[in-house]
Amino acid sequence: MKQYLIVILWMLILSGGEGFAQTNPTSIIEDFKPSSVNQPQKLFPKVNSQRRVRASIAAPDAKKVQLDIGGIKYDMKKDENGVWMGESNPQDEGFHYYQLNIDGASVPDPGSLYFYGAGRWGSGIEIPSGDQDFFALKNVPHGLVSENIYFSKLTNSFRRCFVYTPNEYNENTKTRYPVLYLQHGSLEDETGWSSQGKANLILDNLIASKQAVPMIIVMDNGYAYKAPNNEAADNNKQQESVFEDVLITEVIPMIDAKFRTIPKRESRAIAGLSMGANQTMRIMMNHLDTFSYYGGFSGTANYPSSEVIDVSSFLDGKFKDGTALNKQIKLFWLGLGTKEPVPFPKSIGAFRKMLEQQRIKYEYYESPETAHEWLTWRRCLHQFVAKLFKSTI
Amino acid sequence: MKQYLIVILWMLILSGGEGFAQTNPTSIIEDFKPSSVNQPQKLFPKVNSQRRVRASIAAPDAKKVQLDIGGIKYDMKKDENGVWMGESNPQDEGFHYYQLNIDGASVPDPGSLYFYGAGRWGSGIEIPSGDQDFFALKNVPHGLVSENIYFSKLTNSFRRCFVYTPNEYNENTKTRYPVLYLQHGSLEDETGWSSQGKANLILDNLIASKQAVPMIIVMDNGYAYKAPNNEAADNNKQQESVFEDVLITEVIPMIDAKFRTIPKRESRAIAGLSMGANQTMRIMMNHLDTFSYYGGFSGTANYPSSEVIDVSSFLDGKFKDGTALNKQIKLFWLGLGTKEPVPFPKSIGAFRKMLEQQRIKYEYYESPETAHEWLTWRRCLHQFVAKLFKSTI
Structure with a gap:
């Protein structure tokens, strides 16, 4: 029984790994709010109470757009207007660097403010913390x-x-x-x-x-x-x-x-x-x-x-x-x-x-x-x- | 003769218009230097003595990448490594906001520093001026x-x-x-x-x-x-x-x-x-x-x-x-x-x-x-x- 629990724990931990980059939409709670470090008037990226990040960008002619955060790239999906949207797994509380990947190009998210870290000026997001x-x-x-x-x-x-x-x-x-x-x-x-x-x-x-x-x-x-x-x-x-x-x-x-x-x-x-x-x-x-x-x-x-x-x-x-x-x-x-x-x-x-x-x-x-x-x-x-x-x- | 000159002048002026977004490579002088407002260690974007901007970004899976500056989008070209490169027409001396367009997505250039203007944090470039x-x-x-x-x-x-x-x-x-x-x-x-x-x-x-x-x-x-x-x-x-x-x-x-x-x-x-x-x-x-x-x-x-x-x-x-x-x-x-x-x-x-x-x-x-x-x-x-x-x- 104990070993069984350990296996489940490991699976939960590993669900943060490359192989599990697709988020199950049914498990997402729809209470997303704009990140506190967004550019003025920008609605995306957003964060929900599960500490998931939801990114969005208009890229009508792109084949593949990904949200790249915490070392994992999450596939986003395109709607009929050419706007892509996607969510990450739950993140730790606090501040994280991230980026978007558009048909192989790693670029800052036009919705976020920019911060110097990881050797570049790029996007950051704030996951609300209990002690903020x-x-x-x-x-x-x-x-x-x-x-x-x-x-x-x-x-x-x-x-x-x-x-x-x-x-x-x-x-x-x-x-x-x-x-x-x-x-x-x-x-x-x-x-x-x-x-x-x-x-x-x-x-x-x-x-x-x-x-x-x-x-x-x-x-x-x-x-x-x-x-x-x-x-x-x-x-x-x-x-x-x-x-x-x-x-x-x-x-x-x-x-x-x-x-x-x-x-x-x-x-x-x-x-x-x-x-x-x-x-x-x-x-x-x-x-x-x-x-x-x-x-x-x-x-x-x-x-x-x-x-x-x-x-x-x-x-x-x-x-x-x-x-x-x-x-x-x-x-x-x-x-x-x-x-x-x-x-x-x-x-x-x-x-x-x-x-x-x-x-x-x-x-x-x-x-x-x-x-x-x-x-x-x-x-x-x-x-x-x-x-x-x-x-x- | 005077009218002929005026037509040529107009064509020169209009070559800054949408219809002439393709730059003739033979007219480009190869003395590009990194812009003074690039991120640390970033080689692109660059500016040459003609005040042309050359941008570059790796986007191996993209269909179309453009340099968007001064209200004109310039088509860039992909090399065998999936790196795109392209040049603008000569720009005015001084500072200009600009952006890249990757398969329809308007994003900041990961090579430049970012500035607030045109209602967003985004890329800027400095064209050296005689009185700088x-x-x-x-x-x-x-x-x-x-x-x-x-x-x-x-x-x-x-x-x-x-x-x-x-x-x-x-x-x-x-x-x-x-x-x-x-x-x-x-x-x-x-x-x-x-x-x-x-x-x-x-x-x-x-x-x-x-x-x-x-x-x-x-x-x-x-x-x-x-x-x-x-x-x-x-x-x-x-x-x-x-x-x-x-x-x-x-x-x-x-x-x-x-x-x-x-x-x-x-x-x-x-x-x-x-x-x-x-x-x-x-x-x-x-x-x-x-x-x-x-x-x-x-x-x-x-x-x-x-x-x-x-x-x-x-x-x-x-x-x-x-x-x-x-x-x-x-x-x-x-x-x-x-x-x-x-x-x-x-x-x-x-x-x-x-x-x-x-x-x-x-x-x-x-x-x-x-x-x-x-x-x-x-x-x-x-x-x-x-x-x-x-x-x-």
Whole structure:
């Protein structure tokens, strides 16, 4: 009986697989509503209470149109007016990238707003979540999100960061504020956290309810490569990442000069998601004189390994002296979604084991029923920022 | 001979028409470069020295793919790998919205960045212009462009404006600055001026070369409708524009409270493009106690009429007393592209005639070889802002 149940469970899980891309129309509940991240006045895509996505597009001369979401392509059907429509299987709560496929061409859905992720500007959809109130746009005082263009000597290029300043920043013109440096993940950019990440709204709501200290958040681009010394420089040299140097020697001094920050380690935090968690952990451990709070959302610096960590060699032995780290670090915070794929659970598990063996204090949070996606990271940010800049050594 | 030349000229002009959508490959110069507003790492679309656009997309199963730009659909051709490619006729210099058409589906090009215009988020392309230096991203001090979310009681909705603050704003923390309120056109929104409009870069460059006074620019959304009193309110009532009230009673007080402005008429300008020129002229004339500079780019309040203006009734007689207006208004500035379509040249011409008859002082600028598009408006802004806040009554 137990084995029978396991088989049914597996079938349910697998029904998300390529072989089951056709949705049974009789099982669809007709309570679809336009996605909250649609373009103005656009009725499609829609989401229903089963968390299915329904897409629609006029393509009168197409042979095959598919909705491509969560790694699965769902065939859509054409009506007599040449308008195609189709539904996905139930999706996880939260934000997902997706696209349409028209006779073999992968294109953005003209109905949705566009987001940078998966290495392209493209469509996104929001599946309402039970806890969405914490990142909802509410009638509370709103901070500003400012686009800040700067020239980086290290990369010999123009770069950009977005800077969140809390609502009171422009009124209390003498107050100085702590700063969180917050990084995106792989194939994403500096726009992610204040768009699909809702970082500004999460902070607006937490600050309004006095659950978070008013703070500045700086969101830069984690891709930064050293400018080649000469034109004959080979491609490998061009790809040497200098993000750590850009952040430490260019971005932080610029932010401290341009904004009313508290320019000391006790008032600086650094965090990131996935690739950004990996990057910022290295930066944190190399610059404990610069930061005192760390947040790693769905990522650790041992990624992608799940092996036991050799603390004497890992990050040049930076985790060897747990006692010293416990004195220096005000908060070491890790988060993970319960549905994250390989290798994240085991890799982060191996990292936690190392922390525990070194008796390094840390906090750990699991986001229920979310994978390696933005609802995990919104929840992580929400948990993490509420703990920042409240303690003193 | 003269008639023969005219026929040839007409044929050249008409070759931009639907009937000539096929480009002669032998006439294409092969010096295409990726558009400056492509997505990171995307090679297509490209532009050549003839100002032709070449688009490309993989669509192996499609029957027909077209590049849709400037109101013309150009057939693309498929290669053996299922990749389509095609070129447009030469385009005007500057920024243009465009899209691809795949078996009847109009979709954004996955290669371009996306812009809000023509009532949708979609593809845009930049044709290099001879004078592009004035809006180029240069190594000069850059101001911030801040997203400012606010709740409007008049519309009972969340609204958003973008606020440009000059680079020195964050350093000279006691200085107060004049403000330009700058509006977009029909089917565009509050994102246009600081994206395809390049307003921030135009100001950064002008301020760096001391050709413009450092100023704040506020870019709001010109669509604002009164919240219905009850749910049974009919659709007509819902569509009553209250943008003037939103700007005067909600936006300006908010900006004056949140930013270090000089909150008086001598230090306030208002300008707009097309629909925004029409809107802001009405607002200017209704609120001469609030603004003293006006800029109308490709639009006037008599739009779309080209009839002689009856000054006693036009805008409730606001232009009747030219002598008084000349004392009150520091600058009344109008601009137009030389290639603008009906009804703009004649409508603005009729408006200028009225100004002249009333002996109302104004300045007039024509953007060479541009139509009702963003290069006209970038040039207008560049001309206009250099004249602001320099005189005193």
